[in-house]
Amino acid sequence: MKQNMTFKEKLLLFISFAGPAMLFFCCVVIIPLVYGIYLTFTDWNGLADLKNFVGLTNYVTAFQDSTFWSTLLMTTGFSLLSVVFINIIAFFLAYLLTSGVKGQNFFRAGFFTPNLIGGLILGYIWQIIFSRVVPSLYSAIPIPLFQKSWLSNPSTAFASLVVVQTWQLSGYMLLIYISGFVGISEDVLEAANVDGANERQTLWNIRLPLMIPSFVICLFLSLTRSFKVYDLNLSLTAGGPYNSTKMTAMHIYTQAFENHLYGVGQAEALIFFLVIAVISLTQTYIGKKREVEA
Amino acid sequence: MKKFLSLLLAAVMLLSVASVAMADEVGEPFANQVSITLMNSKPEITAAMQAAADKFGAAYNVKIEITETSNPGETLTTRYNSGDAPTISVVDIANVKDLAREGKIADLGDQPWAAIGGKDMGAVINDVLYGMPLTIEAKANLINKTAIEKITGEPFDPLKYQTKEDFEALLKQLREGGMENPVIINKEDWSIGSHFTQYFYGIQDGTIAGAEAFIERVRAGEEKFIDNPVFNACMDMFDLYMEYNINKQDPLSADYDLNASYLAEGEAAFWINGTWAWPNLAPFAVEGQEYSIMHMPVSAGAQGKLLAQATKYIVVDKTYASEEQQEAAKKFLNWLIYTADGQNAMINDCGMVTAFTNIELPPSNPFNVGLKEYIDKGLTFEAVTYLPSDHRSAVGGATMQAYLDGAKTREEVGAAFDAYWAAHEVNY
Numbered sequence: 015m016k017q018n019m020t021f022k023e024k025l026l027l028f029i030s031f032a033g034p035a036m037l038f039f040c041c042v043v044i045i046p047l048v049y050g051i052y053l054t055f056t057d058w059n060g061l062a063d064l065k066n067f068v069g070l071t072n073y074v075t076a077f078q079d080s081t082f083w084s085t086l087l088m089t090t091g092f093s094l095l096s097v098v099f100i101n102i103i104a105f106f107l108a109y110l111l112t113s114g115v116k117g118q119n120f121f122r123a124g125f126f127t128p129n130l131i132g133g134l135i136l137g138y139i140w141q142i143i144f145s146r147v148v149p150s151l152y153s154a155i156p157i158p159l160f161q162k163s164w165l166s167n168p169s170t171a172f173a174s175l176v177v178v179q180t181w182q183l184s185g186y187m188l189l190i191y192i193s194g195f196v197g198i199s200e201d202v203l204e205a206a207n208v209d210g211a212n213e214r215q216t217l218w219n220i221r222l223p224l225m226i227p228s229f230v231i232c233l234f235l236s237l238t239r240s241f242k243v244y245d246l247n248l249s250l251t252a253g254g255p256y257n258s259t260k261m262t263a264m265h266i267y268t269q270a271f272e273n274h275l276y277g278v279g280q281a282e283a284l285i286f287f288l289v290i291a292v293i294s295l296t297q298t299y300i301g302k303k304r305e306v307e308a
Numbered sequence: 309m310k311k312f313l314s315l316l317l318a319a320v321m322l323l324s325v326a327s328v329a330m331a332d333e334v335g336e337p338f339a340n341q342v343s344i345t346l347m348n349s350k351p352e353i354t355a356a357m358q359a360a361a362d363k364f365g366a367a368y369n370v371k372i373e374i375t376e377t378s379n380p381g382e383t384l385t386t387r388y389n390s391g392d393a394p395t396i397s398v399v400d401i402a403n404v405k406d407l408a409r410e411g412k413i414a415d416l417g418d419q420p421w422a423a424i425g426g427k428d429m430g431a432v433i434n435d436v437l438y439g440m441p442l443t444i445e446a447k448a449n450l451i452n453k454t455a456i457e458k459i460t461g462e463p464f465d466p467l468k469y470q471t472k473e474d475f476e477a478l479l480k481q482l483r484e485g486g487m488e489n490p491v492i493i494n495k496e497d498w499s500i501g502s503h504f505t506q507y508f509y510g511i512q513d514g515t516i517a518g519a520e521a522f523i524e525r526v527r528a529g530e531e532k533f534i535d536n537p538v539f540n541a542c543m544d545m546f547d548l549y550m551e552y553n554i555n556k557q558d559p560l561s562a563d564y565d566l567n568a569s570y571l572a573e574g575e576a577a578f579w580i581n582g583t584w585a586w587p588n589l590a591p592f593a594v595e596g597q598e599y600s601i602m603h604m605p606v607s608a609g610a611q612g613k614l615l616a617q618a619t620k621y622i623v624v625d626k627t628y629a630s631e632e633q634q635e636a637a638k639k640f641l642n643w644l645i646y647t648a649d650g651q652n653a654m655i656n657d658c659g660m661v662t663a664f665t666n667i668e669l670p671p672s673n674p675f676n677v678g679l680k681e682y683i684d685k686g687l688t689f690e691a692v693t694y695l696p697s698d699h700r701s702a703v704g705g706a707t708m709q710a711y712l713d714g715a716k717t718r719e720e721v722g723a724a725f726d727a728y729w730a731a732h733e734v735n736y
Contacts (some may be wrong), residue, residue: 060385061410145561163561166713169437188331254497255560255713256706271382273698 054281059274080281093240099180110189125185137249168258192230230301316735324697333646338369342636347394349380352587352655367476394456402697404431409709414626429663431621443660448601455574459485466602475605489554495562497705514610541608583675601678616688655722703728
């Protein structure tokens with residue numbers, strides 16, 4: 015490439031390649047974000063033409079909204095559990111499916127399929143399983159866990175959300191872990207083998223450290239996706255029973271669109287955004303520091 | 309012969325005058341096709357409404373695109389914000405209030421149907437008619453008469469049961485007769501959290517003023533729900549329903565379609581629901597079983613009366629819709645009310661009970677027939693045009709579901725409602 019381009023030429027080159035993407039990014043991310051921040055300072059109800067400036071009132075209301083904080087606590091719990099289960103399952107499945115099991119391509123496709131079904135449809139399918147199939151199992155396996163629908167009790171409804179989230183996302187993370195496993199150089203593994211490392215030692219001392227980038231990306235994706243969960247929440251439990259499984263995203267939606275407190279909802283959304291950003295950036299930073307070169 | 313001919317001519321003339329009069333209300337077809345949208349918040353009539361819209365559209369050169377929602381308030385907010393407001397919206401009274409307050413919808417007071425029941429039963433805010441009443445509905449106990457009579461051995465007359473005690477005796481009799489749990493309670497928040505809670509206010513003394521006075525006393529801290537006799541009478545009634553609930557093993561796993569089938573097949577006799585549920589019950593209806601409705605036999609105000617009112621209103625947007633689109637929308641409403649095809653669509657296909665005095669078609673299903681009987685006897689009372697749109701989401705739904713599940717006591721339910729009203733602005 016020519017090194018002696020003028021600034022104008024560089025700008026033109028940049029715009030011709032990155033321009034369209036920048037334009038769309040601005041339209042769908044930057045402008046709504048800025049506009050959203052503006053709305054947090056107004057008393058807009060979602061319908062009115064007039065938006066009165068109210069200063070920081072909405073932030074005060076948001077900080078005083080105990081329901082918001084309790085949903086945030088629950089969403090954090092949900093995300094932590096989901097992230098742990100998703101990544102453990104995805105990692106071991108990936109390990110299994112790169113070790114040369116018969117029909118591994120078929121299994122890879124099979125485990126990935128839940129990801130192709132949208133969250134809404136998935137939620138409705140599992141709703142039938144938890145509320146109809148589970149209780150009917152009780153006649154065959156009479157344990158208390160199967161006595162009632164899982165969706166009619168706050169704890170089991172919460173558990174069912176974790177189960178479905180894990181079931182859906184582990185297939186996706188599986189693909190990333192598989193590429194991580196496959197990406198490890200054969201030379202390194204062979205060298206370990208020659209040095210007399212057994213399978214457990216190879217996994218622990220060679221594969222795991224070399225797969226840190228996969229962990230970073232998988233943890234990031236599963237963490238942010240779990241925090242932001244809405245569609246599954248809506249279709250599986252609809253926040254029920256009696257609002258006990260209402261996650262933060264759904265609470266914000268209710269505030270803005272059902273309770274007509276658009277400014278408050280927007281302020282809560284912004285706080286929620288900052289919380290997720292801090293958590294996921296910290297996680298990425300720590301993960302990146304642990305990356306090693308082969 | 310001459311006499312016969314002149315009679316015939318007179319008859320033809322009368323008929324043509326009548327048909328012109330009818331067409332007059334609707335007006336002429338558009339020269340160029342007009343496209344409008346309709347947001348329907350009554351999902352059970354979407355298909356019938358689409359068929360009616362197509363028929364009207366073909367005759368008047370209007371294309372109506374229908375979308376469906378079960379949360380009209382939320383959908384309206386998102387659609388108005390995205391500049392995609394529906395030309396016509398089928399909505400609840402709280403939504404009409406929200407839209408009218410912001411000046412988004414058209415004044416329909418000049419429409420010919422205002423004078424024939426439209427204004428009496430329509431959504432009128434500050435004396436302006438904003439919403440055409442689409443249907444009159446009753447929140448009622450849907451009943452399987454045949455199943456009751458089979459056990460009691462005598463004809464069932466709902467009016468015999470005026471108090472909770474009368475009704476309890478009947479439930480006992482049914483249980484002894486082999487129907488273990490004769491009552492069906494939905495788990496849906498709109499059912500127990502919105503409809504049932506309307507009794508708390510509506511039967512304070514059976515008038516809107518009485519209900520508003522009660523809310524004011526609560527807001528001022530002069531009265532608590534738990535000390536209010538009507539609230540307690542309603543909760544006594546709910547306790548009775550719960551005791552005989554067919555879903556009582558796991559009340560929050562109740563399934564709406566299964567509930568319909570329990571009533572249809574006579575496994576239970578009373579479904580706490582409303583007249584709109586016929587399309588849900590019809591697929592399970594059993595030949596030879598007689599279905600009807602009855603009031604809630606609560607021992608409090610408005611005793612023995614049915615909670616019935618216009619429940620869905622049609623409004624026309626004036627902010628995004630062009631003059632021509634608004635005209636097309638109004639034409640469609642007139643077509644529904646004044647033409648034979650329109651009336652047939654409303655009464656028979658959509659199964660509505662109309663507020664308009666010019667429509668003589670009888671109601672089309674057993675629940676509506678039951679409702680008509682109560683209306684004709686003057687045994688209805690009107691409720692709630694004053695509840696804020698978040699009454700269900702902020703307090704009603706979750707609180708009543710928790711009570712149904714045994715996770716909240718009556719005191720806690722009362723306290724939740726006290727707290728809600730203390731924290732809310734009221735726009736009656």
